[in-house]
Amino acid sequence: QVQLVQSGAEVKTPGSSVRVSCRPSGGTLSTYTFSWLRQAPGQGLEWVGDIIPVLGLSNYAQSLQGRVTITADESTTTAYMELSGLRFDDTAVYYCATERNSWSFDSWGLGTLVTVAS
Amino acid sequence: QSALTQPASVSGSPGQSITISCTGTNNDVGSYNLVSWYQQYPGKVPKLMIYEVTKRPSGVSNRFSGSKSGNTASLTISGLQAEDEADYYCCSYAGTSTFVVFGGGTKLTVL
Numbered sequence: 001q002v003q004l005v006q007s008g009a010e011v012k013t014p015g016s017s018v019r020v021s022c023r024p025s026g027g028t029l030s031t032y033t034f035s036w037l038r039q040a041p042g043q044g045l046e047w048v049g050d051i052i053p054v055l056g057l058s059n060y061a062q063s064l065q066g067r068v069t070i071t072a073d074e075s076t077t078t079a080y081m082e083l084s085g086l087r088f089d090d091t092a093v094y095y096c097a098t099e100r101n102s103w104s105f106d107s108w109g110l111g112t113l114v115t116v117a118s
Numbered sequence: 119q120s121a122l123t124q125p126a127s128v129s130g131s132p133g134q135s136i137t138i139s140c141t142g143t144n145n146d147v148g149s150y151n152l153v154s155w156y157q158q159y160p161g162k163v164p165k166l167m168i169y170e171v172t173k174r175p176s177g178v179s180n181r182f183s184g185s186k187s188g189n190t191a192s193l194t195i196s197g198l199q200a201e202d203e204a205d206y207y208c209c210s211y212a213g214t215s216t217f218v219v220f221g222g223g224t225k226l227t228v229l
Contacts, residue, residue: 044221100169102211105156
């Protein structure tokens with residue numbers, strides 16, 4: 001398993017954008033597929049999307065299509081998730097995780113709390 | 119409303135076995151052997167317990183097992199222990215349009 005280091009908590013206003021980063025310690029991006037998932041307070045898990053850095057290929061949840069962009073920068077060994085047009089119900093802990101070939105998530109970051117408030 | 123249906127809660131006594139069901143459709147659970155299960159303690163990060171319906175990652179106790187029949191997957195925990203008290207989520211691949219769906223989670227209480 002790999003340790004994933006995520007960026008710190010964010011407080012944003014409605015309509016703005018947020019970018020959360022995720023860096024694997026001791027490895028390169030090309031070794032993994034990275035998924036982003038989120039969990040609203042007191043709620044269940046929701047898949048946001050993923051990226052295969054070696055292919056430059058991203059997939060996104062239909063519910064967030066058009067608002068979410070997942071990228072990877074090999075030069076900084078960092079994956080990013082950017083969510084635009086923030087709404088109150090985007091308030092959640094956002095996790096990055098490495099994805100096995102079988103669409104399961106084995107290593108997780110500690111999560112980044114994104115709060116959308118006016 | 120979650121795509122996969124799980125019971126909101128289950129309970130059992132130490133030493134007993136419990137089973138958590140996860141019901142989907144022909145578009146997800148029924149079509150792919152790509153069901154996974156996650157354990158989550160309050161305020162903590164989810165942990166992968168089962169993948170590809172029946173497989174356990176290294177380090178996961180063999181008291182945890184998974185199965186699937188039709189559109190319903192199941193997680194069984196045998197020899198229940200106090201430390202098993204947590205929330206459990208099922209997850210399935212759902213094809214190249216939806217990709218991944220989760221259940222709403224089941225709270226396991228060890229009596």
